[in-house]
Amino acid sequence: MHYPRYNTLKRTVTFSLFLFFAVSLSAAESADGKQLLMDSCSNCHQIDMPNKASLTLQEKINRKGPPLYFAGHKYQQAWLENWLQHPRRITPSGGNYWANAVVVTDEGDEIDENKLTAHIAVNQQQAIAITQYLLTLKPFPDLIREGEYTPGKVPRMLAAKDFRKFKGCVACHRDEEGFGGVTGPELYTAMKRLTPEYIASYIRNPTAWEPRSLMPNSHLNDAPIYKLMNYLNIIVEDLP
Amino acid sequence: MNSVNRITSFFLLAVTLYSLSVTAQAESGITGKSLYQAYCSQCHGLYGDGFGVNSYDIDVAPRDHTDAGEMNARTNEDLFKAIKFGGKSVNKSPLMPNWDGNLDDQEINLIIKHLRKICCEGGQ
Structure with missing residues (x-):
């Protein structure tokens, strides 16, 4: 005998139970x-x-x-x-x-x-x-703009110069193992560790996240922030 | 009625003065030395000699704040501008960042007092 409505009900109950246990387990x-x-x-x-x-x-x-x-x-x-x-x-x-x-x-x-x-x-x-x-x-949902960053292209040498010389990030952060400042977190792993939305927001206004952040606010608008993030996307690829 | 007005005015004045005093109050216990150590010593050194722990891989050597000759050539206004708006604002290196988002004017002035102490009064 075939009971299509019964089968649909069974599937719904099974799925609901699965969902219930999945949510319970997660909680x-x-x-x-x-x-x-x-x-x-x-x-x-x-x-x-x-x-x-x-x-x-x-x-x-x-x-x-x-x-x-x-x-x-x-x-x-x-x-x-x-x-x-x-x-x-x-x-x-x-x-x-x-x-x-x-x-x-x-x-x-x-x-x-x-x-x-x-x-x-x-x-x-x-x-x-x-x-x-x-x-x-x-x-802090207000500090995060969901999905705001779309990876883009940037010439590696120019981006490195921007990071090291023009923006001065290298004073506190390393963009490769063994090179750069030591008081900030390494940034050649940043794109694996951190969400892009957080990186963009933190660069934009560090003290909004931590009132006594030791990172300066360079008053960058979106384009230079995304340029730095494109560089982070390049250097993360160097990781083994 | 007049006395009610006077009491209301006095109350409003008191609230305003209290608000202003709270706004202008620096963080309790904060000193020029503690601010200098947190924000400046990373590059300029814990003793202010320019050999901070971050000074090794940058293109421009951080200023030696213990050099009295160099420091006396700069006015407090020059120092204030360099700290608040960064090296570029005084035609120096962009590696010196602007600290206007992290430090208020009162805190910058505390750092300048500390700079005068370490450059010219032998203080650390």
Whole structure:
């Protein structure tokens, strides 16, 4: 016997059950992720949205790791899940306030490797759960213009000159391994780590994200911002 | 009625003065030294000698702020302009960024006082 209406009903029920369990699982992972974050990460990272008035220079100096309360805008899921299992340093002077790891020597100021600490690693299941939760943290939708950036072409040499000489980004950031400033995060991995919308928004107005950001606001309009991002797209391809 | 008006005026004046004082107040405990260390020392060095941890791979050497001769050749207005609007505004390197989005005028003046201390008064 063939019952088309019964089969349709069965399919609908099966799909609904699948959807229910998928959503429940995701919610459970996200809840577990929050607990894991609170237990293991909140000593070094700001996880809950703080009062803006508390984001002082002293808070920045005391900070041990980057704030995570806007992680959902900032990070790419695949990168985050992988990095949490295999963490490695992204900012050569450490993830905290740069001067905490720098010493004065006769040759000039240098990073003291003894002052840098390694980030803890988690297992795959924990990484997925933490990522699920972090990606829900999106408190600044007004700062993000969804889908605003379309990758474009830029001649590599000119773009490198723009990054290093004209915009001066290289003073704080590296655009290749071993070359560039050490107090900002490396940028040759930026397009794998960060969402393009966040990169554009942060360049446009760093202090809107972090009131005591140490990144200057160069008052760039969209075209020069996208030009820099096109360069980031070129250099990310150099990664093995 | 007059006394009500007077009380209302006094109250409004008090609220206005309080608002102005809060607006003009710098972040508690902030000093020229702490601002200099956070925003300037990355390139200019923790001691201000131009050998900051970021100075190694850039084309133009950061200014040595302990050089009294160089620093005395610059007025406070020159320094203010360079800090607020960047190196280009005083015909210097664009590698010196504009800090107008990060520092208010009061904070820039605190940094200038600190610069005068490290260049010419032997202070760190």
